[in-house]
Amino acid sequence: MADPQSNARLRADAGAPTSGVIHVRTRLTADFTVLSNALVQRRGSAVTVGVAAYISSLPDGSPVSIAALCEHFSEGEILISRALRELEAAGYLERRRERTPTGQVRTRTYFHDLPRGGADPDGPPKPPRPRKSPAADNATPTPERAPEPAPARDQPQNPASLSEADPRAVAVLASLRRVDPRLVLTEQEAVRLAPAVARWLAAGVAPQQITAQLTAGLPHHFLTRPARILAYRLRETPLPAPPPRPLPESAPRPAVPPFQTCDGCERAFRAPEPGHCRECRSRKAGHPLRAAS
Numbered sequence: 001m002a003d004p005q006s007n008a009r010l011r012a013d014a015g016a017p018t019s020g021v022i023h024v025r026t027r028l029t030a031d032f033t034v035l036s037n038a039l040v041q042r043r044g045s046a047v048t049v050g051v052a053a054y055i056s057s058l059p060d061g062s063p064v065s066i067a068a069l070c071e072h073f074s075e076g077e078i079l080i081s082r083a084l085r086e087l088e089a090a091g092y093l094e095r096r097r098e099r100t101p102t103g104q105v106r107t108r109t110y111f112h113d114l115p116r117g118g119a120d121p122d123g124p125p126k127p128p129r130p131r132k133s134p135a136a137d138n139a140t141p142t143p144e145r146a147p148e149p150a151p152a153r154d155q156p157q158n159p160a161s162l163s164e165a166d167p168r169a170v171a172v173l174a175s176l177r178r179v180d181p182r183l184v185l186t187e188q189e190a191v192r193l194a195p196a197v198a199r200w201l202a203a204g205v206a207p208q209q210i211t212a213q214l215t216a217g218l219p220h221h222f223l224t225r226p227a228r229i230l231a232y233r234l235r236e237t238p239l240p241a242p243p244p245r246p247l248p249e250s251a252p253r254p255a256v257p258p259f260q261t262c263d264g265c266e267r268a269f270r271a272p273e274p275g276h277c278r279e280c281r282s283r284k285a286g287h288p289l290r291a292a293s
Contacts (some may be wrong), residue, residue, distance in 0.1 A: 011020050018043045033057040036114060039092065042122045047075055048083040052092060055111050064109055067217070076219040078232050085209035090122060091115030159194065169197035179215045182226060189227035204241025273274075 016022055034058050040049055054072065057066050062068075069080045087093040094110040159165040173190050176183040185193070200210050214230055222229070257270045264280035276284065 014108070034113075038114065038120050042090070042120055044122050045079075045083060045086065047073075047079050048086045051080065052087055052111075055093075064111075070219055074221060074223070076223050076229065077217075078229060081232075084114055086122075087111075090120045091118070099109070148249040162191055162194075164203070165191055165194035166198040168201055168207070169194040171195050172201075172210050173205075175211060176214060176230075179211060180218060182222060183215065183219075183230070185230075186206065186228055189225070193227060193234065194232055196231070200234065200238060203238045205238055 002142045033053070034052060035056060039052055039056075042049060049284040050073070051069060054069075058064065066077050066080050066084070069084075070077055073080065084093060087189040088095065092115055093114050094112065094116065096108050097105055098108050099105050162170060170190060173185055173193055176185075188279065197210060201207070205213075214233055218229070256270045259268050261267075261276050262269060262280055263274065264276050264284075267277050267279075275281075
């Protein structure tokens with residue numbers, strides 16, 4: 001009977017771990033980027049770490065807007081914008097408004113290798129704390145003060161069904177698929193989005209403008225439901241439209257004299273007081289009016 005064959009190595013390298021990843025290191029001399037462990041090992045979204053690593057590898061002056069990052073990554077603008085907000089909150093990304101030598105004010109983006117203001121709270125996990133003595137374990141723990149709940153934001157009550165939603169808002173949402181066939185919404189999604197569209201309509205935004213705002217610059221590939229992209233774009237309520245200007249006061253119209261009955265020929269003519277018409281006055285003065293030929 002033949003001996004069993006195996007492609008596995010007979011003996012592991014000395015000092016190699018028995019489980020987990022084993023690194024094969026290569027000394028790089030060009031085209032590499034140095035990243036801190038606090039950044040690449042931070043807990044949370046992998047998209048955030050990937051965006052941070054990509055920005056760190058770019059030369060100075062490269063565009064790092066949401067549109068520019070969406071052209072490089074397959075994720076949509078919602079995940080990319082969320083990653084930029086997380087990096088800004090952690091202290092890696094900084095946006096400053098600076099004045100150029102020509103007097104223009106522009107927003108400059110700075111990316112830090114280490115977070116500003118201390119360590120990143122979502123950085124690599126800390127080593128385990130040493131175990132306390134038995135006396136410390138038996139001590140009565142001091143109850144920690146519970147954090148105060150954050151104030152709830154005023155949220156409008158969503159309608160229970162599509163029949164209770166604003167029909168104008170529902171019409172706007174239903175017309176989106178005519179512009180982009182991918183924007184197909186379910187009834188429940190339309191019910192959730194209708195109040196936000198109604199607020200835009202109440203602010204004076206025309207339905208055509210809302211459609212253009214919701215369908216412009218959409219990513220080529222959706223990694224989430226279209227309703228989440230629409231909800232992100234409808235999150236900020238626009239300012240209400242300014243009131244219309246009052247119409248200029250028109251000049252008073254001249255008073256029109258009433259109709260009078262001629263005392264001579266009983267014709268109707270306009271005059272402030274009763275009397276004779278113009279023809280009768282001319283005939284009475286000896287200058288009869290000639291009939292038009």
